[in-house]
Amino acid sequence: MKSKITFLLAIVVLASCSAPKYALMYDHHYGADKKQSVAAKEVSPLAINSQELVASTSSEPAILAPSESTGVMVEKTYLQMTKLERKALRTHLRSEIKSYVSAKKADTTQGIHHTAGGMDNDLKLAAIFGAVGIVGLIIGGNVFNIIGGIALLIGVVFFVKWLIRQ
Numbered sequence: 001m002k003s004k005i006t007f008l009l010a011i012v013v014l015a016s017c018s019a020p021k022y023a024l025m026y027d028h029h030y031g032a033d034k035k036q037s038v039a040a041k042e043v044s045p046l047a048i049n050s051q052e053l054v055a056s057t058s059s060e061p062a063i064l065a066p067s068e069s070t071g072v073m074v075e076k077t078y079l080q081m082t083k084l085e086r087k088a089l090r091t092h093l094r095s096e097i098k099s100y101v102s103a104k105k106a107d108t109t110q111g112i113h114h115t116a117g118g119m120d121n122d123l124k125l126a127a128i129f130g131a132v133g134i135v136g137l138i139i140g141g142n143v144f145n146i147i148g149g150i151a152l153l154i155g156v157v158f159f160v161k162w163l164i165r166q
Helices: 002-018 083-116 121-139 142-165
Strands: none
Touching (some): 002 121
8 A cells, every 4th residue: 555655646746846846838938037148238239229110011012211219339449449538438447348258247146155055945845844754755654644744745735835936
């Protein structure tokens, strides 16, 4: 009887682990909004203003007149700039690079602190109760089978809670 219950429980656990977490939304990347960087939150220079969209029924392409709000226009190359303009450009680029590096360091240190803390609390509890449940079922006997089954159920509950938050 014990081996049948253990076999059934193993099948249920393996089947639940092999099922996809989200089956119908293939175009949405889960967790992407948690990991967005500072650069991704900035407005893209390729973004199109909905007020400027033009629809036409003719076969000719619509040509929009460039406006000042469409983006930054490059006026000179680096070699065509004067010394003062080059110096201003270099200082601006240095400040941008420093801000980018500091933002990256903040992201990586946050990840390091998260991993240094270890596993999530619900995942720890799921592992502990799961181990206690399996050991209780392996030991056998009426009392240990009951304790093992209850502990295994509690472990599954904590594991599901952890999976839902992922």
